[in-house]
Amino acid sequence: MAHDSHQQVSAEGTPLPSFNHPISVTTLLATFAALVMFTIVTVVVAKSLPMGRFEIWVSLGIATVKALLVMLFFMHMLHDKPFNVLIFISGFVFAALFMGLTLSDSEHYQDDIRAAPSFEGAQTTPILARGAEE
Amino acid sequence: MGTATVDNRRLYGHAPENNYLKHTRGIASWMFTLDHKRIGVMYLVGVTVTFLLGGFFALVLRSELFTPNKMFLTEAQYNQAFTLHGAIMVFAFIIPAIPGSIGNFVLPVMLGAKDVAFPRLNLSSFYLWVIGTFFLLVAMIAGGLDTGWTFYTPYSIQTPTNVVAATFGAFILGFSSIFTGLNFIVTINTMRPPGMTWFKMPLFLWGMYSTSIIQVLATPVLGITLLLLIAEKLLGLGIFNPAQGGDPVLFQHFFWFYSHPAVYIMILPGMAIISEVISTHSHKKVFGYTFVALSSVAIALLSFLVWGHHMFTSGQSSISIVIFSALTFSVAIPSAVKVYNWLATMFRGEVVLTTPMCFALAFLFLFGIGGLTGLFLGTLSTDVHLHDTYFVVAHFHYVMMGSTAVAFFAGVFHWWPKMFGRMYNETMGRITCLIVFVGFNLAFLPQFVMGSRGMPRRYARYDEVFQIWHQLSTIGALVLGLGILLGIVVLVRSLFNGKRVSGNPWGASTLEWQTTSPPHFHNFEFDPYVGGLYDYKGVKYDESVEGYVPIIPPGVAAPGSAPVPQTAH
């Protein structure tokens, strides 16, 4: 991925090994500034603009932009091996799969859940509450 | 140039002294060892203990089922017996057995590496296994456990038995499993020797790699599920408790998102062993190597798409069960690819019926039955009838016990000479295999029959029409138990009076056979030569070492000689 063309040197003047890519201070500060800006934007948008059911998507969109900024710059993904990036992304893919398939059928049995509390003996006392009740 | 300066006996012979078992002594040198081989041996001992413990519970509950009415267990005790059998076998035996013991021992040596990538993590993985198993035992002694190994809510929230200790134990065992998987992925990725590209890797490594992918991706979800359940028990979170408006089916989704892939954590290492054993003892390159390798990865990925087939009768929507059923069938494809390729590997090979090969043949038979009966359960219409009957019990025992555990035995017998430098009695080994095979089928074939006739699982009492099938099954279980004990006796006896073996008694081609038996404490005294994969013409019998040695081509530096510049790559 993107390499700085000029040879970086350490504080002692020795050249850095090829796996060592320091991120410039300017990039770090710019990333932080953008992150703070997006945080303020998301609060202002959520609290002042009436968007109804789109609100969550706007909030999550802004959060995703922030997450990408953190991953690309703070987590050095721009300089990392593509395989490592693939691995990390695959974590989100499988999490999405988990969420998607679980959500797909939860509608179906909500009525049964609503009816459940009326069953005899369904109420249980958590272990940490038992001492207090006795 | 190319002339060996070290003789073959030092490189490939029996190593009575300079090996990993003897280079340091004392309990502490084992307890704090970072050597993957010693950790593997400790795992081997540990999982044998849990296997015997789980097997003990199996025999107890099978004995109780000899008659339809009460013999010696109350219903509550029976519930505890099958739960502990399941929980111990799944979490403390099958999942860690092959990766922990054989995987740990063989994987780095197969790569020509000195150790796994993270030796400390490896040792902590073993101790986490010990701690997790300890908590399962605590649950067993303090309060028992009667939820079934699946811990389904809301019953697991209501039961007074010690769910918290058991789930905490399983939670810790999950971490042990994650650490092993993480270690193996990194080791295979970054520590392959020069010349061993992805598609020149032995199939055992492909199998372990696929297993590790599942361990890393699925096990964390089990972790959070069990943590939520513990919090539910202690604090009354209500997330899984319908009495508080929670969603018990959500628990099943959480649980099976891990636990279905987990059955592939159990079977893939078994398949990995079988690939090696069949190729080695048929002295023939694995037929369709690329397909077998990629089918492991395919199984690993598909395993994440089928968990809903455990929940066909749990109130899932119709569209979900149709999707899950269809996806379930797709897993049959890579599994069948493997079986056909193993059969084709044996075809016109020089098959030698050694003990590991006998176990491998038993595996093919049992996995065939286990796999095909899975299709009946994946079919919606038949599953509604067979769900929660002995048909399911028989199916997963054919896959878990008949396939994974038998493959584990095949692996132990295959690598035993490498681990300890001693050969067991082959005749007794074959008899062991025969007893295990007969006992297993006698125990579980009748269960298919009674299951399809409606005998529900997890019942302590049953209708008299099922009695003959239960009795056959119980007798089979006892025979199976005897076979396993005999196997342990055969192996342990060999440690004392077994014939000493050279580095490569089977004529195998993978790298772990190109060092001494038992291996040098750094695995290889000199970097081994990476020759052709499954190239059985690349080894020859050497009288001086009484075993096989690799044929080093001219122009290549033999191990231990002065390196020849720039030819090894």
Add this chain to the structure above:
Amino acid sequence: MATAEAASASEGHGSDGHGHDHDHGQFIAHHFTGPRQQYDSCKLGIWLFLVTEVLFFSGLFVAYTIYRYHHPEVFEEASKFLDTRLGALNTIVLLFSSLTMAWAVRAAQLEQRAVTTRSVLITIFCATVFLGVKAVEYSHKWGLGIFVAYFFKYDGAHHGDTNSYLTTLSIVPGICVVVCAALAGIGMATGKPLSGKFWGALALGLGGYFAGVGLGVGYEAVFASEGESHAEAGDHAAPAEHAEGDAHTEAEHEHESTEALVMDPSSDEARNLGLFFSIYYFMTGLHAFHIIAGVIALAWIMNRSIQGHFRADYFGPVDYVGLYWHLVDLIWIYLFPLLYLIG
């Protein structure tokens, strides 16, 4: 290990193109061929670990999504108990800690040891500030009777003493700061300046907790005083009307139906609100646990930095802990809008 070291030194570095002297090989494990293989392996390992963390948290996000999807109105009500401004403050604190963490990695890569140590210290400080603010938020809710579902008993009145909850939460951090300060003193007195420096810095870093508590309490005193006094005055007379001020200041201006927030603890709504808080406490609690684990890892890094272990070809540990720390930040980036910015 010593013999292994010699063995690994005698092996060539293979594909590792750059010439590399072995004078600081003490941190290269014997089974790796060189610093590059070690770095690549550990880096892959930490990414895989982060994947397990993502999937670990994914279960909670799934539970959240299911309940929010089926009970959106409950989530809108419940979210009003959370203070957006404190949440935003904590977000920025964590983002800043990510900045200093990334800076620490850069400094370690460039062998700027003092900068590394200082950046890690600031990161620890920010982490504990976050925990301090969180403690104020938790104790405030506990004082209102807002617990996980089973113990949920919010009815608009004060149930417990917020301050005593806060004091209880602060005991462990307090002990930690005192112990670190004492160890620093011992280190200085016994002529181990590096040890003294480390424990002193750690005491300072952990002291951030109390800065966070101060920040949170100060915030509540300034911004919430109006609503608090309002609610307390009416506590006995008419809790129903003023309960909202008690729970939250902002809600007063935005939310019209105050009675919705005052309820019989055994009602269905209360039970569902309790479910929201079960998820809230579990998510933020698990996140806080990861912050605590991160602080321990950061302390380890700070100590090694003080000892001068890190070099241009051995900065890995800073990098790995950094990646973990950024992941903790990533999770919070999603938790903040999902929990605080509803409705």
